[in-house]
Every structure is written in C-alpha cells, then in structure tokens.
Amino acid sequence: MTTLTEFQKRLEHFLSAVTGGTTRVLAARQLTGGASRESWAIDVEAEGGPEAGKHALVLRRDMGGTIQQEALSREQEFRMLTAAWQAGVMVPRPRWLCTAPAVLEVPFFLMDRLEGESVGRRIVREPGLAEARRLLPRQMGEQAARIHKIDPLKAGLDFLPAPEPDSSPAQTGLRRAADQLERFGEPHPALELALRWLQANAPNCPSPVLVHGDFRIGNVMVGPDGLHGVFDWEFAHIGDPAEDLAWPCVRSWRFGQDALRLGGIGRREDFLDAYVKAGGRSIEPRVLDYWEIAGNFRWAVGCIAQAHRHLSGQVQSVELVSLGRRTAEMELELLDLIERVLVQ
C-alpha cells in the first residue's frame, strides 16, 4: 500500500467493522518513524453504533524491518497495555488490535491519544510545567508501584522475556548487553571495565516482577497537572523492580537538568517514598546505585547500536548515527560512578 488515501480507506473499513458504525478518518499525521515501527496520530469519527462520536487515537504498527532485540511485537505490546490498563496503571486506553494482513499488511493497534508534552527536553524546562515537575516524582512512584504489582501470569503475559534459569535479572540483562557489545566488533575499554564491575557486583532478586523496561522522562505524557500516562511498553519484561526505579535517574534522562537526579525534574527520594507508600518494595540504595550504573551501560551499548543501524545501511538517519559520539558521555559517567562506589 503506497498512498495515504489507500491507508485511510483501509483503516476506515477496519474501524467501521470494529466500531459498529460508519467511521471516517478525519486526519492522519505521522508522529514517529523508524526501521521497525511507526506511530501515527489518527482522528476519526464514527456515525452511529456504540462508539459513535469523535476519537483521537494513536496507531502503532510494525514496519517489517529488523525488530530490536527483546522488543515486544505490536500484538504483545497491545496485550501488555491492556493488562496495565486493567490493573489501573495510567496508560493510554488500548482500543483495537489488528493482526489480519489484509488491512494494513502488518500488525497494528490503536489506542486513545494522550494529550500533553512528552519531549524530555521540554518537560524539564517549560515554565508552564513547573507545577507538573513538582507533582511528577510522587506520581511516577505511584505508577511504578502499580506496574510492579501486575501478576504477569494472571494477566496472560507469558510471552514477556524473563531472567534465565539460575541467573539473576541483573546477570541476564548484562549478558544480553555484553553479547550485543561484542557483536559490534569495536573495542570500548571503558565499557569492558564497567562490565567487569557490573558482573562482579550483580545483586540477586529472588522475586522478580513485571517491569516497564523504559520507565523515564521521555516515555511519560505530562500536562500542567502532572502525569497523563506512561507509554512505550515494548521493553516490558520480568525483572528486578530496582531496574525501573534507577533507569529514570540515569544522567542522560535528566535532559540537561543534571542536578535533579530523577529525570531532571525532582529528587530520587520523593520518587522512592511514593513508591513504597503505594505498596512498592523498599530497595537498598546500594542496589539502586548498581542499577543506575547498569542503566548507563545499557544506554551506552544502545547508542552504539543506534549508530550501527545507520552505519550498516539499515536506516538513513543523521540523528541515529550521531548517537555513536554520545557513547563517551555514558563511558565517563560509568567511570565516575564506579570509582565513587569503590573509594567510598
């Protein structure tokens, strides 16, 4: 399918079937694109039927390119989103999943569109979001606690990646990142040194939980009243809850407001207090510090991976290739953080 009108026509046909009323696509605008998945903002209107009226939606679909390691398929992401919605987590309401190739050729799903700001650089800086920044640490803590309470088996999420048998979530995550690093065939002594420390100090986690896997500023929708929703669930997996609590503290995810350890918007303590008050586990600072270091390692490898997607010819993107020169930021952070732990 090549044209926008063809896309619209097929979507209207599908939506008319699922809404039970003739549905028109009023507008369609691409939000993000990539080699493996796309997001579109779609405005529709259903005439008659139980869904009569206007709907502001987001369409997420696979592009058929190389799926990133460990990322959920669109169908799995839809099921994950549904489980989160049913568990009372603040997420975009999932609406319809389509796996029939006759519609848009690839699996896709539709969810309600959240209003607000999601760009990290803006969330940490906009004067109009000052009150939101004050509220966010507590709100994020509460949502993290709800996410970690979801029972993956009861919710039918047996497809979620899980730690290898006889291996902690930390060790499993490290092995995957280390394998990825090795495949690039480039030496990165700072990363290799960090890897030795991470392997030697990996904490155990006797009761892993469902973790979001990319919980941070950048993956939350924010309005003047604070949190509107948590999105981008494609890295959800079974793991150490500390991973989700430390990842939003990784320096890169402070978007230049580095003094505010939680995502450039607030204090880690407020986030953790709210997490525990909402029923989350109390986590030792040592374990959180570990996972922040592990997060920097993961993102460093992620930067190299993104650069390689361009360098290998898989995509054409000056933005992705430039990430290869940002790896050094994570390398410096790793050396600093590990040294500080060792000389404590």
Place this chain on the structure above:
Amino acid sequence: MNDRPNTAELIAAARLYLEQELIPTLTDARLRFQTLVAANVLAIAERDLATEEAHLVEEWRQLSKLLNLADTVPEQLSALRQGVLEKNRLLRQGILAGDFDEQSRFLGLCRQLRTIVERKLEVANPRYLAGIRSERAARQ
C-alpha cells in the same frame, strides 16, 4: 595537494550555512531538530580534524604504558590510527581476561581511561564535558 578551502574550512562553511541561513527559516519541529543535529555533526567533524593526530599520539603513549609496550609513535596518521585501534583491542582483551580486576589496578585503569574518554568528549561535546567538570569541582 588540494586548493583552499581546506577540509576544515569546507565543513565550517557548510555548518555556518545551516546554522545561520537554513535553520532560522525552519518551522517544522522535526525538520529543525534533524538539521540542528546535522550542523552539530559538522561541528564535531571540524573539532575532530583539528585534534585527531595530537589526541591519537597521547592515547598511543598512554596505552603503550598500560600495556607495557616500548614501541615508538608512528609518523603516518593511518599507522597511528591502526596502532591505537590495536592497542585498544589488546587492552579490551586484558580487561575481559581479568587483568584489571584487582582493586588498585582497576582504579588505576579507571583514571587512565577517564583521561582518554574526556579527550573524546572534547571533540564530541565540549560543553557537556565542561558541565561535568564544574560539577566535579563543586563536589570537592
């Protein structure tokens, strides 16, 4: 030899065009962002050209010392690049084999690597590096 403008001057001219003439006209947020990235990429390339040889020489000397090698710095840039890459490979092997696991050796290597990584950041993002250095100084 090629005539002027030299490589650095070519890149600077392209970068200045983007920054001063094109970017101010762009209203589409995504296009503007991508073009800013492109201009920044050119700035990195300029800094890289200006410092590559000197930085490689320093890295060569540091890595030779770490690896206990007594070799002389090559004159040719291509040999210098290849040589530093090979030393990094050797260092990587040593690290993964556990040669630096003992705490004082680990910390020693940490500090050496910090110098090398900061050199990379002087090229890739000098403003970011300056911010990290101020933060570090404030912590003392």
